Amino acid sequence: MNMENMTNEDEELGSLAQEVRKKSLGQAKGIMIFIGVITLGANVFVGAMSESLVRTEIDKEVKIIQNSGQEVDMEYVEEIVSASTRQLQLISALFTALGVAFIVMGFAIYKAPVGITIAALILYLGGQAITAFLDPTMIIRGVLIKIIIVVLLVKSVSAAIAYQNEAQVKSIV
Amino acid sequence: MSEFDQGLSQNDSDLNNEDHNFTELQIVELHVPCWRCGHHWVAGTEWCRHCQAKLTKQSSQRNEEQFILLNGRMHPLFVGLAFSAAMFTISMFMRLLSETPYFQNGDEVAGMVFMGIWEVMDFLLVLASVLYIGADKTCSLMKFSKTTCFGWAALLLLPLIMLINYAYHGIVAEWIGWDVLDFGYVDYHNYFWIILILYCVQPAIVEEVFFRGVMGYCFETVTSPRVSIVLMAILFSLAHVADPISMPYFFFIGLYLGLLRYLSGGLMVPILAHFLHNGAVTWIEILQQ
Numbered sequence: 001m002n003m004e005n006m007t008n009e010d011e012e013l014g015s016l017a018q019e020v021r022k023k024s025l026g027q028a029k030g031i032m033i034f035i036g037v038i039t040l041g042a043n044v045f046v047g048a049m050s051e052s053l054v055r056t057e058i059d060k061e062v063k064i065i066q067n068s069g070q071e072v073d074m075e076y077v078e079e080i081v082s083a084s085t086r087q088l089q090l091i092s093a094l095f096t097a098l099g100v101a102f103i104v105m106g107f108a109i110y111k112a113p114v115g116i117t118i119a120a121l122i123l124y125l126g127g128q129a130i131t132a133f134l135d136p137t138m139i140i141r142g143v144l145i146k147i148i149i150v151v152l153l154v155k156s157v158s159a160a161i162a163y164q165n166e167a168q169v170k171s172i173v
Numbered sequence: 174m175s176e177f178d179q180g181l182s183q184n185d186s187d188l189n190n191e192d193h194n195f196t197e198l199q200i201v202e203l204h205v206p207c208w209r210c211g212h213h214w215v216a217g218t219e220w221c222r223h224c225q226a227k228l229t230k231q232s233s234q235r236n237e238e239q240f241i242l243l244n245g246r247m248h249p250l251f252v253g254l255a256f257s258a259a260m261f262t263i264s265m266f267m268r269l270l271s272e273t274p275y276f277q278n279g280d281e282v283a284g285m286v287f288m289g290i291w292e293v294m295d296f297l298l299v300l301a302s303v304l305y306i307g308a309d310k311t312c313s314l315m316k317f318s319k320t321t322c323f324g325w326a327a328l329l330l331l332p333l334i335m336l337i338n339y340a341y342h343g344i345v346a347e348w349i350g351w352d353v354l355d356f357g358y359v360d361y362h363n364y365f366w367i368i369l370i371l372y373c374v375q376p377a378i379v380e381e382v383f384f385r386g387v388m389g390y391c392f393e394t395v396t397s398p399r400v401s402i403v404l405m406a407i408l409f410s411l412a413h414v415a416d417p418i419s420m421p422y423f424f425f426i427g428l429y430l431g432l433l434r435y436l437s438g439g440l441m442v443p444i445l446a447h448f449l450h451n452g453a454v455t456w457i458e459i460l461q462q
Contacts, residue, residue, distance in 0.1 A: 083350040090348065094421065115400030118392070119407060122254070126261070126411040133265050133414065157250075161395050 021163040025117075028156030029109045031149055032120050036102030039095055039127070047092035054084045091134070098127055113160035121153040249306060253391030256302040257408050260295065260383070267291045268415035285367055292375045299383040311386040314440040324437020331446055334429055335453055341422050349418075362462065372455050377448035384409045384427070385434040385443050402431035426450070 046053065058081055062072050101123065105116045128146060132139045271287065303311050384405050392401035406427030413423045433443045 079350075086349050090345065090418065112396075112400055114396045115404065118250070118396070118404055122257075122404065122407050122411065125258070126407075126414075129261060129265065129411075130414060130417065133268070164395075 021159040021166070024156050024159035025109055025113055025163060027152060028117055028120070028160075029106045031152055031156075032102045032106030032109070032116075035120075035124060035149070036099045036104075036106060038099075039102060040099030043092045043095040043099060047089050047096065050088040050092065051081070051085045054081055054088055058084070095127070098123060109160075114157070114164050117153065117157045117160040121150070121157060124149065124153060249391045249394050252305060253302070253388050256298060256305075256383070257388065257412070259298055260412050261414060263291070263294050263298065264412055264415050267294075271415070285364060285371065288371050289367075292371055292379070296375065296379050299379045299387070302383060302387045306387050306390060310390050311382055311440070314386055316439055317441050320437045320439055320442055324433060324439070324442040327433050327436045328442055328446055330429065331449055334426060335450065337425065338422060338450075338454070342419070345418055362459070365459075368455060369452075373448050373451040376451060377444050380409070380412075381430065381434075381440050381444045381447055384412070385430060386440050389431075389434060398435050402428060402435065405431045405434075 058077060062077060065072050102120065105120055109116050128138075267287075388405050388408055389401055392404050396404070406424050409427035409430070410420045410423035413420060416423075430443045430446060433446055434440065437443070
């Protein structure tokens with residue numbers, strides 16, 4: 001009788017723990033979709049506005065050179081604008097793909113929880129590092145939110161491993 | 174018989190009597206480390222096979238809490254990710270340094286010394302990771318004799334990979350308007366042997382040992398080989414942040430090298446493939462000069 005009670009208690013606690021892990025994975029799912037939508041939206045905008053963004057920056061440089069009394073070859077400037085615009089469009093396209101990957105991973109999190117949570121953590125940190133590399137001022141912007149996201153993703157990796165192990169044990173027993 | 178030995182034999186008899194059905198099954202190791210010794214639990218047992226610690230509800234909870242820091246040692250997954258982050262940081266730092274006027278306008282020797290320092294830093298980092306994880310885990314993969322015929326067969330796909338490399342970079346170069354594979358200051362004719370070591374031998378060995386050996390082991394502790402291949406490829410492409418335009422291609426070749434690692438059952442075929450790939454790129458550069 002005692003043993004039966006113990007087993008039931010164990011099972012109840014086990015399913016409760018599994019529910020908590022599911023909640024943590026659900027949280028990770030929300031974060032991934034959030035990151036994905038933000039990345040996608042921002043980069044579609046940058047991609048669409050790339051020419052005007054590049055032109056504004058290069059015009060500033062040209063004005064500085066002209067103010068110092070030097071002549072500027074406008075034909076060469078147009079070439080630079082064209083090449084830089086295409087480069088920016090390519091980078092935006094890569095980050096857009098990253099945004100889509102985050103959304104897909106968010107929806108597929110229960111299919112391969114461990115792999116997806118680790119991939120999300122690596123891609124998020126990698127993406128942030130590349131952004132900081134391209135524009136160092138990005139490190140400080142929203143640093144608190146970034147730290148919270150990283151902590152939650154690390155916790156979700158741990159929860160995903162525990163969730164997978166529990167599922168493995170259930171399938172064996 | 175000491176108390177400890179009596180405890181061991183008691184535990185063994187408990188296992189044999191109470192979990193009789195289990196002893197007839199194949200022993201399945203879980204990816205949950207024991208809270209006391211860190212060895213993996215066996216599914217269906219209440220005792221750690223290594224130190225005989227009991228898996229109670231409390232210790233089970235403790236396992237999860239101690240996942241990141243286990244008995245003063247980090248979990249292999251987080252160790253691997255920390256080393257990857259260090260490699261990523263070095264790559265970014267060196268890229269920033271290479272854009273300074275000194276290296277942009279510098280001579281060939283300065284450029285190669287710079288490359289050499291970069292490679293040495295990578296080598297030391299990878300060596301540290303191999304020693305931390307346990308050298309036996311990587312060394313056991315470094316045997317030609319263990320290579321399967323599937324591994325050798327998959328090596329034949331390398332020309333196709335090279336074709337994809339040049340097609341991808343050709344399209345990107347056409348789109349942007351400059352040659353993304355232009356390595357600039359390198360004189361291949363005068364420094365052939367140094368370039369062979371810096372561009373072909375060192376990256377092939379060091380990168381494969383780290384990404385397919387050390388990281389492969391770290392990912393295998395928590396996930397399946399298929400997922401490990403994708404994760405290794407993501408890390409491999411991120412480590413090449415110094416060349417951001419080529420990152421999608423690095424992801425693709427990372428998948429191929431990961432596949433070679435599992436198809437061949439070791440690291441020798443991926444090392445050979447990586448060497449041949451870099452060697453072919455260098456050879457085409459020499460022909461173009």
